[in-house]
Amino acid sequence: xxxxxxxxxxxxxxxxxxxxxxxxxxxxxxxxxxxxxxxxxxxxxxxxxxxxxxxxxxxxxxxxxxxxxxxxxxxxxxxxxxxxxxxxxxxxxxxxxxxxxxxxxx
Numbered sequence: 001x002x003x004x005x006x007x008x009x010x011x012x013x014x015x016x017x018x019x020x021x022x023x024x025x026x027x028x029x030x031x032x033x034x035x036x037x038x039x040x041x042x043x044x045x046x047x048x049x050x051x052x053x054x055x056x057x058x059x060x061x062x063x064x065x066x067x068x069x070x071x072x073x074x075x076x077x078x079x080x081x082x083x084x085x086x087x088x089x090x091x092x093x094x095x096x097x098x099x100x101x102x103x104x105x106x
Contacts, residue, residue, distance in 0.1 A: 020060070046064075
């Protein structure tokens with residue numbers, strides 16, 4: 001099955017990692033799911049796929065692809081993401097959110 005970067009190696013791939021604070025798993029899951037629809041309407045959006053760890057429920061990953069780094073920067077400044085970011089201290093464990101930007105090389 002093809003991935004978005006099969007046809008365009010210049011896409012910016014992002015992995016966002018976060019773990020729910022104890023007892024906040026369902027609230028975090030629902031909050032993350034609510035980001036998908038508005039994000040899919042943004043310029044430069046390619047995909048924005050939410051995953052939850054099988055081995056460690058309550059640990060979430062977004063696998064994202066954006067047309068350019070500037071599109072990702074615009075995404076990070078959208079109202080729905082800024083509003084969600086304000087909830088991070090109460091929803092996430094003490095490690096918070098980790099965002100890794102990647103470029104496919106093979």
